[in-house]
Amino acid sequence: MTPSLAKLALLAASCVLTLAGCTSSATKAQRGDYKLEWVESQNASERVRFLVMHFTTIDFDHSLRVLTQPSSSPVSSHYLVPENNDPTYPHDDLRVYQLVDETRRAWHAGPARWEDRYQINDQSIGIEIVNKAHCHPPVETSTGEIGEEICFFPEFDPEQIELVIALSKDILARYPDISPTRVVGHGDVVPQYKIDPGPRFPWQKLAEAGIGAWYEEEAVKRHMDYLKGNTTSDRESIRQRFAQWLADYGYGINPETATDDDITLYTRAFQYHFRPWKVDGEVDNHSRAIMLALLEKYFPNKLSGYPELKGTLIAELEEQD
Template sequence: MSHPLHLATITTILALALFGFTGCAMSDGANFHKNSTERSYRLEVVPSQNASERVRFLVLHFTAIDFETSLQVLTQPSNSPVSAHYLVPETNDPSYPYDELRVFQLVDEHRRAWHAGRSQWEDRSQLNDHSIGIEIVNKSNCQPPPESSPGAEPDAVCFFPEFDPKQIDLVIALTRDILTRYPDITPTRIVGHGDIIPHFKIDPGPKFPWQKLAEAGVGAWYEEEAVQRHLALLDGNTSSDPESIRRRFALWLADYGYGIDPETASDEEISLYTRAFQYHFRPWKADGEVDNQTRAILLALLEKYFPQKLSGYFVGGGEGLVSSD
């Protein structure tokens, strides 16, 4: 990424990559199967009811680099090729060549972009096969941890700048447009890269305004009243040991959609997935600790979006919400 494009070159690429929100979905038999060449056989179209959309998830990323370099990385061949369906620039980026912000479509929605990696959400892995990816220009980055005393494991030093409000408005408009075409993308299936592969990724990071998106009808968020209600129950439970609390929380994470195995997950994995959850839903304190507030937020989300899964838990003996097994 050390050879930035000249403005003339990038303008050419932009002309080729400019977005069009055409969904390309076929709606009738006449358009079901098109081919520009003459066929040597007769084709009868009988649409099957036993099919579903490829797209089930929406994955949001930050680029960690400026617009010009992002566009180059996402569209040009390399030793480690990566792409996304859309790229959203930010205001006051010197490498951005236009006065107003535009959305750039880089891959057709019905094609597979390479943005999610070895990921998992719900019962699906390799989310490139099932998702639309949106890259958002933001120069968040993490540096390797400083040297420390033997035995210590310091965290990387991360810098998370605020997202541009005009850019976020554009992201909301884009995502709402996408949702009109893919009803299978439910609120809990709008996720960050860090949600689906927390071992290696943290984007879009703790500064991404998930709550604002949810208030605009994009993605999931909890009800504060439910959080306080669950928090009161959890604070009243003093009988559970820390290990069973962490293991139970891993179960709740899996119930929500995170790709963690609650039975085999190591203590480190539980912390990683907990931090990923906190980046999304409690960004002001993303420390990986399974405390009662984090637990209450997750229970409030399960109550709102997966109430049937709460049948595996119960309130017993005034000790709070515990596992039924």
Template sequence: MPKSRIKACGKQALIAATCSLALSACAGNGFHNTASGDFRVETVPSQNASERVRFLVMHFTASDFASSLEVLTQPSSYPVSSHYLVPEHGDSSYPHPDLRVYQLVDESRRAWHAGPGEWEDRTQVNDQSIGIEIVNRGRCHPPVEMVAQKAGEEVCFFPEFDREQIELVIELSRDILARYPEITPTRVVAHADIRPYRKVDPGPRFPWEQLAAAGIGAWYDDDTVNRHLENLRGNTSSDRESIRLRFARWLADYGYGIDPETATDGDIGLYTRAFQYHFRPWKVDGEVDNQTRAILLALLEKYFPDKLGSYDDIDTGVIAELQPAE
């Protein structure tokens, strides 16, 4: 499946000519696990298997193209990598007039981009994901990993993403999703979603709603949010602690790696901030307010409606509306 606009390039392109690859060739097709030998191999596909790739993780690089490419491809004391790197316009370290997708790790291999990230019931997200690094100089002072584990104790700067760069991310993501059906909308996640204690990328300026409109990732319906918001505003009997603990349960049901039984107030604040970076970027404060709760309920209703029945904060009329007609 050749792509006219996407060029997947290796590190050598920074120095000399680029290599043009078809993205569909990046993932192996069929069985190619045996070396040549004096034996015959019969292939009988088993129905008892699944794709290795389950998640798509979005990052920003926090540095320019050249620095990002070096960090993601060269040995170091803290080696990292990703499957893809997407540059931006206006970067003097980028050597081409047009934007190109750089492939750094074959999709069949494990890139080191997610650390011990958690999503759904899975840990070590590196083992089950494809990572896209997007050149953007978002940064926090001091870095998130150096501050106490509490939302809001660092000062962060988040530049806008390049419009053409995002279009290229969308095209690349569509290509990936077409080849990995297990990457459902709620499995397209931010680095911050899977590691909220240490990461904030790709930050609040990443256009998740635009990606969802293009068929990449999850987003909510405004009318559903408003319906849940009206119901939540009518419930004035719950105290702050019980509201936050219930919200932690909803986060876990959506996919976040928080443990509702052991979560501290600080834990809930950090996971709430990660959720807001993704789904309420215009106000990121780590507070479990009614709007944040309504957005999460709207997402659960859209993608996991079977989980709503046991929630105290859901109007029974809403549950009835979700049931299929007999």
């Protein structure tokens, strides 16, 4: 037998043995009018990759109807979490409401993007949290100028947040592909239209419970010290570089085509999540330091891609390791 034929024979034998091994562990069943054999493939991944948090802006009863009944603009989510002191809520104790089976696609994220994924509805679980935050649209002043939008953000109910934490832990335990940076807000994935769950949502508390991402204060201070000593960059280059950092973290901004307005929009979304006490869209040193601390914690390999940091900050980090 020639070497090539011998290799083919070995390959064929290997295939037969492999298939025989698989077949021996197959599950057989009758489904309808045909027989079924279930052989689990190793070439697959979880459907669910993201966990998206929302606030409803309306009370429980209205939220439940909007999320479950047909309409001209139908929306839904997998879960709805009520709050205390809502006269429309029918129970004495708070309960998690499941509205859509996790195996099915809920319509909660819209035209969203995170990382390199666009069809977020297809790959996520959505949690709607009853909270009557609302904004008044800007109005024209007596001088003909357009005023600012005025928003009101009530605190979230502590007991409600404990329910959100318990529910999220349960979800994360079943879907290991949802890494900390893939627990996001609606405003993170579609900042053009949404800001929820808003600046009052306790992202840090969730992160301390093992849900989602947060930064280390010591790292932020260290990055602030570095940035204060680096005064050679102009405003435009700083903002363009921050757009790249946003994209590296997961935000759906394109650094190469982003306009100044785009950078402001995505920076505001970032601040709603990670610096909610000052949301202004400005790429200041504090926002930059928080972002660098997040990249260092969750994507340290990406920091080495920035030449301006290579000889200073990266060297310091490597020394600490």
